[in-house]
Amino acid sequence: MIPSLFPLFDITTRNLNDGAVIAASSFCRKAISAKPECRRHYDSLKAKPEGYHQCPFGMTSRNFYFDGALKVITGVIAFPRFDSQAEQNMAKKFPEIKVSRDTIEKSIRFLRETEKLKAAAVQEATQVLPQAFHELRKLNGAIIQHAEKEISERGDLPGLITIRSAAELMRNNFDILEALSNIEGMKALPTEATISLLDLTYKTMRVLDQRASSRGMHIHVDGVKAIIRGNQKSFPIVPAVLLENAIKYGRERSVITADVSTSNNRAVLVVKNETDYFIDPDRCFERGVRFSNAVEGGGFGLFLAKEIVLSHNGTIRCDSLNGKIEMIVTLPLVKVGQQK
Amino acid sequence: MWEDLKFWKKPSLSAFDQSLTREHLIQAGRLVVIDDEKPLLIEELKKEGFSVDHDVTGQDLHHIDNQIYDVAIVDYHGVGQRLGPMQGLDILRHIRRVSPRTRVLAYTSRSLTAAESDFFRLSHAVLPKDLGLEDSLKLIEEELKKAFGKEHLFEAMLAKLNVVKAEDKEQIKKALLKSLATGNTNQFKETLSKIAGQAAGKVVETIISKLHLVVTL
Numbered sequence: 080m081i082p083s084l085f086p087l088f089d090i091t092t093r094n095l096n097d098g099a100v101i102a103a104s105s106f107c108r109k110a111i112s113a114k115p116e117c118r119r120h121y122d123s124l125k126a127k128p129e130g131y132h133q134c135p136f137g138m139t140s141r142n143f144y145f146d147g148a149l150k151v152i153t154g155v156i157a158f159p160r161f162d163s164q165a166e167q168n169m170a171k172k173f174p175e176i177k178v179s180r181d182t183i184e185k186s187i188r189f190l191r192e193t194e195k196l197k198a199a200a201v202q203e204a205t206q207v208l209p210q211a212f213h214e215l216r217k218l219n220g221a222i223i224q225h226a227e228k229e230i231s232e233r234g235d236l237p238g239l240i241t242i243r244s245a246a247e248l249m250r251n252n253f254d255i256l257e258a259l260s261n262i263e264g265m266k267a268l269p270t271e272a273t274i275s276l277l278d279l280t281y282k283t284m285r286v287l288d289q290r291a292s293s294r295g296m297h298i299h300v301d302g303v304k305a306i307i308r309g310n311q312k313s314f315p316i317v318p319a320v321l322l323e324n325a326i327k328y329g330r331e332r333s334v335i336t337a338d339v340s341t342s343n344n345r346a347v348l349v350v351k352n353e354t355d356y357f358i359d360p361d362r363c364f365e366r367g368v369r370f371s372n373a374v375e376g377g378g379f380g381l382f383l384a385k386e387i388v389l390s391h392n393g394t395i396r397c398d399s400l401n402g403k404i405e406m407i408v409t410l411p412l413v414k415v416g417q418q419k
Numbered sequence: 420m421w422e423d424l425k426f427w428k429k430p431s432l433s434a435f436d437q438s439l440t441r442e443h444l445i446q447a448g449r450l451v452v453i454d455d456e457k458p459l460l461i462e463e464l465k466k467e468g469f470s471v472d473h474d475v476t477g478q479d480l481h482h483i484d485n486q487i488y489d490v491a492i493v494d495y496h497g498v499g500q501r502l503g504p505m506q507g508l509d510i511l512r513h514i515r516r517v518s519p520r521t522r523v524l525a526y527t528s529r530s531l532t533a534a535e536s537d538f539f540r541l542s543h544a545v546l547p548k549d550l551g552l553e554d555s556l557k558l559i560e561e562e563l564k565k566a567f568g569k570e571h572l573f574e575a576m577l578a579k580l581n582v583v584k585a586e587d588k589e590q591i592k593k594a595l596l597k598s599l600a601t602g603n604t605n606q607f608k609e610t611l612s613k614i615a616g617q618a619a620g621k622v623v624e625t626i627i628s629k630l631h632l633v634v635t636l
Contacts, residue, residue, distance in 0.1 A: 213496075213529040220528060220549025224459045227552045243551075250549050257530040264536045272544050273561065282554075311558060312545040 081145065084186045085178065086154040088140075090121060095154070101176055107154040110136065124151060131157065131180060137165030138176075141183050146194055152183055216253050222246040247286040251319045258316060258383050266390040268310040275416055276305045276318075276346050277339040283318040284337065287326060295332035298322065302339030304416035305346035313387050317395075318348065320380040321406045325352035327374050330402075345409040352404050360397040384408075432569035432592070435599045439567055441560065445469055448563045450490045453477045453510060454526065455497030463552050464559070477501070477510045486518040486579075486625045489566035490559060492546060495527040495538055508538040515541060520575035520626050522562040569599070569630060576626045580615040587614045595630065604631060 085098035095103045110117040116135040124142040132140045139157040156170045157180045226243035258265040284298045325335040329352040336351045362368050364385040369378035388395040393410035450471040464471045477498035495507035502509035525542035528549045598607035608620045
């Protein structure tokens with residue numbers, strides 16, 4: 080809603096909002112919903128030039144374009160007047176709605192100035208925010224790498240492992256945010272790097288292990304070392320989303336399994352968990368579709384996972400039966416590597 | 420006779436990709452990191468024994484133009500202004516043009532605009548700056564290994580010599596396969612001169628030496 084000093088009518092939404100100085104009169108509110116001549120008046124303003132027009136009941140309407148849409152300051156008696164009988168009647172009936180045209184012009188100018196400032200702020204944000212995001216990622220990357228270095232030099236100190244895991248978790252979230260902001264770019268990334276699905280799933284499990292522990296859950300990863308072709312930037316989002324969802328929506332103190340196998344020249348990743356929430360296997364990959372308001376989330380994870388899997392010539396589906404969820408991803412298999 | 424033909428496989432260059440050991444890769448590989456900052460990764464690469472140069476501006480193109488690098492790790496922002504306004508993307512394009520054998524890694528954790536996304540698309544791989552050191556080293560080693568792959572070097576050689584005709588490619592490939600099998604490069608160089616011109620051998624000298632690396636190591 081645009082803050083206005085006077086009653087403001089939005090032609091597109093047909094909403095009449097109160098002004099900060101003059102509220103919309105009950106007469107106008109009723110007329111807009113009930114009187115056909117009132118509706119015709121506002122419709123006719125679409126074709127009229129910006130300026131002052133009298134409504135069939137004697138009120139003043141000032142139409143103007145703002146933020147690409149037609150708005151109308153209306154439900155007032157503005158001076159200089161049209162000098163009609165209807166206008167005089169309204170002025171007597173509602174003395175509190177009198178205003179000068181000069182004041183209305185000043186308020187429109189103010190709105191337009193505000194809009195310019197907003198546009199400049201948005202413009203600046205589009206330049207500054209990616210840079211700020213980048214700096215955050217770099218800082219987070221430095222934490223991961225320094226923690227890793229310390230661990231390799233001084234051993235697996237529990238505090239360092241926690242720090243590294245937290246920073247890796249943060250990186251997963253950065254990846255998801257970035258992918259959501261530029262899905263087409265993410266889908267266009269080269270998918271030629273070789274990725275061990277088992278190693279990647281294991282690594283993701285390691286990152287999410289503490290989060291699972293906090294809900295009394297355990298993640299079990301097993302399978303064969305299926306090698307696929309993929310992108311190192313986008314593909315790790317897939318197991319991260321599947322395991323994160325399994326933790327978030329899974330039953331407390333249950334076991335999540337992630338199994339990697341091969342079948343008909345395809346690498347297959349199956350993530351299984353138990354849940355108390357209903358999930359619609361057909362709709363769970365749609366953008367913004369969520370199945371619980373009790374758990375924090377935006378309903379973007381599975382949508383994103385699906386987009387990434389498809390860009391890797393893969394398939395993803397969900398099976399749900401009696402509180403058991405299976406997320407099944409298949410991808411073209413390059414080879415099966417040797418187990419360590 | 421039919422039985423022989425049935426099981427006869429067309430020889431491929433990758434058949435000569437004897438597994439180069441990690442030591443071989445470290446010994447023979449040459450890396451460059453083009454980044455206006457000094458990432459911890461450089462220290463780690465050096466600690467592992469890799470020969471790695473650090474170019475903070477991307478201005479000094481001498482080594483790139485001489486095709487000495489096997490892997491180039493290129494940042495996007497703050498480098499390559501000499502080549503054009505697209506910074507790291509202009510460097511990446513330059514490397515791919517003058518030194519097609521060099522595997523180029525897009526080294527950034529920044530999300531790029533649609534106009535800049537070629538930086539990812541044209542790279543051989545993306546190395547996010549916030550990837551862990553162990554994973555980063557693994558990815559770089561994989562790319563280094565690919566840089567010594569015979570198919571990759573062969574394609575790079577054709578690109579460098581601008582050989583486009585299918586029959587020419589086939590003839591060069593045959594000569595290369597023979598030269599790899601026998602270890603004799605002379606006949607191969609002659610074929611190359613015939614097809615791509617007298618100076619061809621010189622233009623792709625480095626690539627030829629890399630192609631025969633296993634033989635000479």
